[in-house]
């Protein structure tokens with residue numbers, strides 16, 4: 652979920668804004684009360700008197716859009732129903748659910764809400780974690796946190812080191828896409844791990860768990876090349892399939908700002924092809940003992 656920050660401080664500011672957006676989703680869920688999977692963003696929208704939800708096949712124009720209509724004092728939440736073709740009546744595809752949750756982000760995040768109420772332009776939103784624009788990334792973070800609540804997901808992902816099996820199970824249980832589920836699971840993991848999405852053979856987005864961040868790793872720049880073994884996996888992905896695992900050194904994935912110890916850390920890669928989003932998801936795991944050995948000076952007592 653990272654674009655290319657110029658400095659570490661810049662990155663920290665971005666991270667805080669995305670965390671705030673995710674926390675706001677938690678607040679909204681807290682108000683609603685009883686939580687069980689899957690979360691229904693349509694029910695949450697319906698609970699707001701000032702939101703009218705309108706689904707239609709908007710082709711490739713947008714996946715979702717929120718508009719404020721001053722005269723009626725109503726927010727119109729449009730979603731593209733094209734992904735729901737073939738889905739049982741009354742149910743929605745994970746991409747539709749994400750779009751609606753994303754638009755709810757624009758409603759519930761104060762600055763977004765105020766912008767629309769002031770007559771600020773509405774804009775079509777598209778895809779999951781596919782953009783660099785900060786307000787869109789905030790709405791994406793909100794959506795992932797709403798559909799995959801920390802309270803329910805955190806216990807599921809922290810029984811052990813995060814694996815693709817767990818990511819797939821959570822995606823199934825919560826009716827969420829593999830991409831947003833992988834990002835959310837990593838963000839909630841207490842183990843040192845990260846997830847990178849490759850599009851067009853380069854890094855499109857990254858999410859990292861707190862232990863990886865605390866150890867001193869910084870995300871790769873958007874558009875940078877993956878490790879050598881993932882490059883090979885990307886070629887297989889283009890040919891139709893990619894699976895299995897690979898390995899790399901820390902410096903092949905992360906920015907470490909000349910921390911030699913982190914550059915040499917071993918990183919295990921597990922590949923998850925998501926052809927429908929033209930994305931190769933790579934789950935990166937770092938052994939805990941390698942981080943504990945010589946990376947952390949300030950936490951030692």
Ligand SMILES: [Zn+2]
Nearest residue numbers: 775776787790
């Ligand atoms: Zn949006």
